[in-house]
Amino acid sequence: MEHFIVSARKYRPQTFKDVVGQQAITNTLLNAIENNHLAQALLFTGPRGVGKTSCARILAKTINQDGNEHPDEDFAFNIFELDAASNNSVDDIRNLIDQVRIPPQVGKYKVYIIDEVHMLSQAAFNAFLKTLEEPPKHAIFILATTEKHKIIPTILSRCQIFDFKRITVTDAKNHLMLVAAQEGITADEDALQIIAQKADGAMRDALSIFDRVVSFSGKNLTRQAVTENLNVLDYETYFKSTDLILENNIPQLLLEFNEILSQGFDGHHYISGLASHFRDLLVCRNPATINLLEVGEQTKTKYLEQSQKSPHNFLITAIELANDCDLKYKTSRNQRLLVELCLMQLASILVKQDGEKKNDLPYIIPPEYFKEKGIKPIKISTKAKERISEKPNEPTSIVEKQKVDEEKPYVETVENNITAPTNITNIQEIVVQKAIVSEVPETIEKKPIVINKGRKTSGLSLSSIKKKKEHQEKKVDNVVDPKNLPMEDFTESEMQGAWIEYGKMQDKKGERILGSMFAMNIPVMKGEKIHLELPNQSMKVDLETALPGLFQFMYKKLNNYSVELVITVNEEASKKYAFTPQDKYEKLKEKNPLIDKLRTDFDLDL
Structure with missing residues (x-):
């Protein structure tokens, strides 16, 4: 059985031309050798597997060649490799310094390659400083490391630094194609592309x-064999998932994820790959950025x-959703649910949601309506729509409402032809007078809008005084007669039912204190007025803030616009309310004395 040599050793670069993806560095080193400009201390730094040690060996071999040697000559006696990971003490560096003094037997230079130089100890670095700064003419030091930041600055300042970059996916794929051709292996371009991406x-x-993949699949290397052996998600998975997202097929999408x-x-690998897939789709939409897509020609067509x-x-929103899910994945307690929720949101991007409140169209009313009427449609801006949708802040108390009503200029209301509500006076026993609200029953006749398009007049002219007088007369004429408002009779039970219903509405809105106040204090009818007795002054103040909304509700519910409410404060009534556990217990004991016997027999605590 013939001894097998791994491809990483078998196809290790022997010349600078064989080095993959480091053309800038190899050209610099070749020019330095040709022009006799080579420094005596070099530092090769960069990620793993990019050719640092290979370039050091090629450099050591090249500088000793004079054209008369045998092609297979490797100048082994002139090249010394030291692994700093296992030889990192001061004694190891001293032995190296002693060897440096001896000139080479063959060739011009003795080259010392120190790999993983960042593993040297602090004392070893300090012992190496003098020799590195002023080495003999025949000695060249090449330091190689993956972690340049761990090397002390005094060493870095004495070296000529070469930063090796990561090998691109395209360069790695092309090199793998050459290796496969030399090995007689038939390989799909997509399969080699996946291997190059996996190599990072x-x-x-x-x-x-x-x-590893060749050992699994033999001489025929396919994309399916590579994805199965490397346990990676191929492009087809993301293509299928994206098709299901575009079709809004949520059930099948969840089954695919399962x-x-x-x-x-x-799941984290899947959602991050899906985000990258959306990015690649976005890159494909513009011919100028299509070169950023590092895939084969067949996959690029898909x-x-x-x-x-x-x-x-859709792609912009999808990238944001997938990236947000990627960021939250590790901190989520239910990671599968997080990904499934993200997939459902992705599938719903292109679907118009039911009950959508925002109107994305530039028209409030469809243009067809105006065309039928022969009117040109009016286009509004986004800011105007936002101003229309905003609701004005209502005053929080009666005093603020009065202040707003006093400062608000007179506005002629065309739909109901009424003036602003009259101010409410505050006396010892507050009698809430009848308020004419802005919403008037449909029984009242509506008048058309009259807009004055005449020119503006000065406030000091005779014409302005005349117009002001006419406006005051119109104001008196346009006041609605309260007799025209509904004033149906209602019973005390109907009034109390409306009172309790309004309290429940406040409780649902989150006004717990106000809701409990309406539930605890039930008004009664005395004649034609509603009388309410409260136990303290603070309750009265809280209730006054809710009076405007309360009266609007009562007017509509009872269909009577002459409702009056009289509020009184009775401090003695506060005693009947149970606030502490002891008060509640005493209240229960008054209703049923046997509860005290129950507490005593079972030795219960409050």
Whole structure:
């Protein structure tokens, strides 16, 4: 059985041309060698598997070549590799310094490659400083590390630093295609694309994954075999999920997610991949950004087809929802529910929700109505719609309401032809007078709107005095006669039922104190007036704030616009209210004395 050599070793770069994805660094090193500009201390830093150690070996071999040596000559006696992870003490550095003094037997330079140099101790770094700053002419040091920030600044200042970048998905895929061709393996482009993405910029990882997948599928490398072996979600999964989202097929979408979970995939991986899929679809919509899509040509065609079916606004909202779910996933207690809720929201983006309050159209009334009437439709702005939808703040008390009514200028109400409500006077026993509200029964005749489009007049002119006099006369004429308002008779039980109903309405709105006040204090009829007795002054103040809304409700409920309410305060009545547990117990004992015997027999506590 022939010994197997992994691809990462078998296809390790032997020249600078073989190095993948680091053209800027390899060109710099070649020019430095040709122009005799090579520094005596170099630092190669970057992620794992990008070619740092390989470039160090190639450099060490290249600088010792003079054109007369054998092609297979590797100058092993001139290259010394030190693993700083296991040789990180001061004694190891001292041994290295002693060897540096001896000149090379073959070639011009002795090259010392110190891998994982960040693992050296602080004392070892300090012992190495002098030799690194002023080495012999025949010595070149190449330091390699993945964590440059762990190296002390005094070492960094003595080195020429080369930052190796991550290998792009396209470069890794192209290199894998060359390896597959040399190995006689038939590989789908999408399959190699998935391997390159899984490698995350490391060529060594890509070759290791390639060996593993080839061992699984043999000489024919397919996309399905790669996804099955690597346990990754392929593009088809996200294409299918997006089609279900666009169709608003929520049941099938949830079943698809359940199938993904049953295959052992993580919900977090799925939702983050779905967000990336939406991003790729958005990238495909513009020809200028289509190059940002790192996929094969066949897959790119599928992305283009689905991007045409996905509106731009949908993709923006979908990315926000999926990204928000991705951020909340680790902190969520029910992670599956979080993803399912996100999927349902995604599927509902393009569906107009029932009961939607906002009107996205630029018209309040459909234009067809105006066309039939021969009127040009009026387009309104978004700010105007917001002002229309806003409700004015109602005054919170009778005093504020009076102040608003006094400061409010006279406005002629066309629909009901009435003036503003009269002010309410406050006496020792507050008698709430009849208030004419803005809502008047439909029995009152409505008059058309009359708008004065004449030119403005000065407040100091004779014409303005005349117009003011005419306005006052109109004001008197337009006042509605209270006799025209409904004044049906009602019983005490009907009045109390309306009172309790209004209290329940306040309780549902969140006004718990006001609701309990209406439930505890029931008014009675005395003649034609409603009388209410309250136990303290604070209750009276709280009730006065609710009087405007109360009267509007009572007027409509009883169909009587002459309702009057008399409020009195009786401090003695406050004694009958039970506020503390002891008060409540005494109240119960008055109703049933046997409750005291029950407490004594069972040794109960309040």
